[in-house]
Amino acid sequence: MTTLDSSKEIKKNKSEASEHHEDFRMFGLITFLIADGMTFAGFFAAYLTYKAVNPLPDGAIYELELPIPTLNTILLLVSSATFHKAGKALLKNNNSDTQKWLIVTALLGITFLICQLFEYFNLPFGLTDNLFASTFYALTGFHGLHVTLGTLMILIISWQTRPKEGRITNQNMFPLEAVELYWHFVDGIWVILFIILYLL
Amino acid sequence: MTISIDSKDSNTKSLQPKGWLRYFSFSLDHKVIGIQYLVCGFLFYLIGGTLASAIRIELASPMSDFMPRDVYNQVLTLHGTIMIFLWIVPVVNGAFGNYLIPFYVGARDMAFPRLNAVAFWLIPPSGLMLVASYFVEGAAQAGWTAYPPLSITTPQSGQIIWIMSVLLLGGSSIFGGINFIATIIKLRRPGLKLMQLPMYCWAMLGTSLLVVLSTPVLAGTLILLSFDIVAHTGFFNPVLGGNVVVYQHLFWFYSHPAVYIMVLPAFGLVSEILPVHSRKPLFGYTTMVFSIMGIVVLGLVVWAHHMFTSGTPPWMRLFFTIATAFIAVPTGIKFFNWVATLWGGKISINSAMLFSCGFIINFVFGGITGVALAQVPFDIHVHDTYFVVAHFHYIVYGGTVFIIFSSIYHWFPKVTGKLMSEKLGILHFAITFIGFNLCFAPQHWLGLNGMPRRVAEYDPQFQFVNQISSVGALLMAMSTIPFLVNIFLSIKNGKDSGDNPWNALTPEWLTSSPPPVENWEGEAPLVEEPYGYGKPISQEN
Numbered sequence: 001m002t003t004l005d006s007s008k009e010i011k012k013n014k015s016e017a018s019e020h021h022e023d024f025r026m027f028g029l030i031t032f033l034i035a036d037g038m039t040f041a042g043f044f045a046a047y048l049t050y051k052a053v054n055p056l057p058d059g060a061i062y063e064l065e066l067p068i069p070t071l072n073t074i075l076l077l078v079s080s081a082t083f084h085k086a087g088k089a090l091l092k093n094n095n096s097d098t099q100k101w102l103i104v105t106a107l108l109g110i111t112f113l114i115c116q117l118f119e120y121f122n123l124p125f126g127l128t129d130n131l132f133a134s135t136f137y138a139l140t141g142f143h144g145l146h147v148t149l150g151t152l153m154i155l156i157i158s159w160q161t162r163p164k165e166g167r168i169t170n171q172n173m174f175p176l177e178a179v180e181l182y183w184h185f186v187d188g189i190w191v192i193l194f195i196i197l198y199l200l
Numbered sequence: 201m202t203i204s205i206d207s208k209d210s211n212t213k214s215l216q217p218k219g220w221l222r223y224f225s226f227s228l229d230h231k232v233i234g235i236q237y238l239v240c241g242f243l244f245y246l247i248g249g250t251l252a253s254a255i256r257i258e259l260a261s262p263m264s265d266f267m268p269r270d271v272y273n274q275v276l277t278l279h280g281t282i283m284i285f286l287w288i289v290p291v292v293n294g295a296f297g298n299y300l301i302p303f304y305v306g307a308r309d310m311a312f313p314r315l316n317a318v319a320f321w322l323i324p325p326s327g328l329m330l331v332a333s334y335f336v337e338g339a340a341q342a343g344w345t346a347y348p349p350l351s352i353t354t355p356q357s358g359q360i361i362w363i364m365s366v367l368l369l370g371g372s373s374i375f376g377g378i379n380f381i382a383t384i385i386k387l388r389r390p391g392l393k394l395m396q397l398p399m400y401c402w403a404m405l406g407t408s409l410l411v412v413l414s415t416p417v418l419a420g421t422l423i424l425l426s427f428d429i430v431a432h433t434g435f436f437n438p439v440l441g442g443n444v445v446v447y448q449h450l451f452w453f454y455s456h457p458a459v460y461i462m463v464l465p466a467f468g469l470v471s472e473i474l475p476v477h478s479r480k481p482l483f484g485y486t487t488m489v490f491s492i493m494g495i496v497v498l499g500l501v502v503w504a505h506h507m508f509t510s511g512t513p514p515w516m517r518l519f520f521t522i523a524t525a526f527i528a529v530p531t532g533i534k535f536f537n538w539v540a541t542l543w544g545g546k547i548s549i550n551s552a553m554l555f556s557c558g559f560i561i562n563f564v565f566g567g568i569t570g571v572a573l574a575q576v577p578f579d580i581h582v583h584d585t586y587f588v589v590a591h592f593h594y595i596v597y598g599g600t601v602f603i604i605f606s607s608i609y610h611w612f613p614k615v616t617g618k619l620m621s622e623k624l625g626i627l628h629f630a631i632t633f634i635g636f637n638l639c640f641a642p643q644h645w646l647g648l649n650g651m652p653r654r655v656a657e658y659d660p661q662f663q664f665v666n667q668i669s670s671v672g673a674l675l676m677a678m679s680t681i682p683f684l685v686n687i688f689l690s691i692k693n694g695k696d697s698g699d700n701p702w703n704a705l706t707p708e709w710l711t712s713s714p715p716p717v718e719n720w721e722g723e724a725p726l727v728e729e730p731y732g733y734g735k736p737i738s739q740e741n
Binding site: 032037039041053135 | 427433446
């Protein structure tokens with residue numbers, strides 16, 4: 001218990017201290033997301049190069065169906081909007097609404113992951129079948145990992161926004177804003193991924 | 201107008217152990233973390249140096265009689281990886297960056313002290329992991345580049361540990377980069393303009409941009425490579441329809457900027473040291489800043505000059521040759537600026553100055569061979585020969601490591617409040633400089649005559665020149681002794697240096713030596729002219 005108390009103490013001090021100087025945690029997060037985006041950029045570059053120079057061998061199966069990923073795109077875009085709603089509600093100091101919208105967002109994220117798994121199990125190719133199959137699973141898998149982490153973080157902050165006791169309030173919005181930015185980033189990556197993998 | 205202290209950190213800091221014990225703790229003080237980076241890096245330098253000596257002993261004779269061929273390959277891989285990822289990158293970025301940047305921007309610590317400590321503490325375990333990978337069955341033997349198909353066909357357990365370790369080190373590097381960018385851009389003391397920052401800040405800003413933009417690509421590449429090894433996918437395996445050249449492109453997209461990640465901070469450090477010891481303002485501050493940023497931009501678009509023999513199409517060869525030749529322009533500007541800084545200055549010949557001048561000489565030589573290597577016809581002739589080894593070591597050892605030593609001599613009084621022995625320092629410089637040039641200059645000749653690199657055995661006609669090179673390597677190994685003796689003697693009985701033994705004007709010298717925990721007793725000084733030497737008479741001795 002003592003460690004918990006002291007960590008609370010430190011957190012209190014932190015929010016007091018952040019009044020003194022500009023808060024640059026968001027700046028750090030944006031820099032990190034640029035770095036994270038570069039990882040995806042590397043994967044996309046590899047995939048596009050393969051597409052340009054490595055023909056699909058005879059007899060190899062690499063076919064994608066559009067309905068599930070289109071549904072997934074809609075799910076993620078809607079979840080971005082619901083997250084935005086959550087932020088708006090917190091600005092109005094309405095914690096219970098914030099929590100509601102966050103849980104909706106998390107549910108959308110979980111649905112996305114379930115759809116993704118459903119697609120995996122119904123595809124006619126596996127991870128090691130051919131180069132494009134491998135690239136497909138690596139790219140969507142790496143993105144799915146980001147969605148999983150994001151969903152977990154949304155669940156955590158939705159617990160932290162619980163009315164009265166939660167540590168995320170109108171005064172301390174950073175955790176919510178940080179996860180929101182991350183979530184929008186993951187959505188944006190999905191849109192690019194959808195265009196490159198499924199539409200091109 | 202004060203920069204307020206983050207009270208969370210002052211609370212935790214007061215709980216830190218005092219004295220030398222704090223260097224073994226999870227400290228949040230940027231100065232402690234800087235020294236931790238330096239000492240940890242130096243220990244790995246000793247390991248990597250021992251491996252280098254083993255390589256040169258093996259190469260003293262044409263047959264592989266000192267160690268078997270596969271052991272030679274493993275030693276070579278470990279040497280390259282340790283020196284790059286555990287010595288040069290952490291020390292020239294992490295150690296000096298952490299120690300100096302908060303002083304230079306007038307702050308009490310880095311922007312994210314916790315992230316900073318995490319970034320450091322990722323290094324010792326992943327370094328140990330890397331060294332341990334040597335002792336497992338099938339240690340990594342594909343060189344520091346880990347090119348497939350070599351890395352996926354040779355024994356693989358060591359290669360997987362190698363990948364994990366490099367991924368962690370890359371993560372540490374990215375966290376450090378984020379921290380430096382945030383510190384330099386956001387944590388500047390009020391009133392301090394960007395164009396008043398000491399040059400090392402600019403160098404670290406440029407380096408950190410490269411780290412943040414390119415290291416993640418290496419991480420992604422290594423993840424794909426580990427899939428190839430563990431799950432038998434075929435990203436880089438031609439047998440399964442994959443493409444090895446894609447690996448090379450992705451790898452060099454990181455690893456060419458990595459050369460600038462290793463050498464740009466050294467450019468910054470030498471720009472701090474030269475003005476102090478020649479009592480003149482840094483020549484051409486503005487051109488220096490634009491050169492650094494020019495190198496950052498160009499450094500991101502020249503990677504394929506490492507791949508001229510990989511079936512690169514002609515348009516790509518042309519583009520990358522021209523882009524690489526362009527890098528010589530900002531680099532040349534910096535070189536002339538350093539020479540112009542020295543020109544007509546009141547030069548003190550001390551260890552720091554000697555190592556910096558050694559850097560300028562070696563670096564210009566390595567730079568010229570670099571421009572030569574960028575030309576396709578020449579590159580195809582010397583590709584994968586000892587010419588490349590010589591060029592690379594002229595940049596990273598003759599360039600960066602010389603500056604690391606120069607910086608240690610320059611900032612030792614700052615860290616400890618003691619002076620180092622100049623006699624031992626000059627001895628250290630003499631042995632290092634002679635040993636280094638004896639070791640690597642003959643390798644240009646070897647490469648031009650076609651001796652391939654990374655092979656344990658060679659044609660007997662090359663034996664004599666290889667032996668000269670090996671003698672040089674052993675001299676370099678011995679040069680560490682006067683350095684270590686100097687460090688220990690100076691810490692123990694060094695003369696007190698006072699707060700500012702060099703009469704320097706950069707902000708880190710405007711506090712006590714060693715500095716107090718939060719850097720300044722009162723408000724951070726506003727240094728508008730960090731290189732304003734030669735103006736007030738009272739500043740000069």
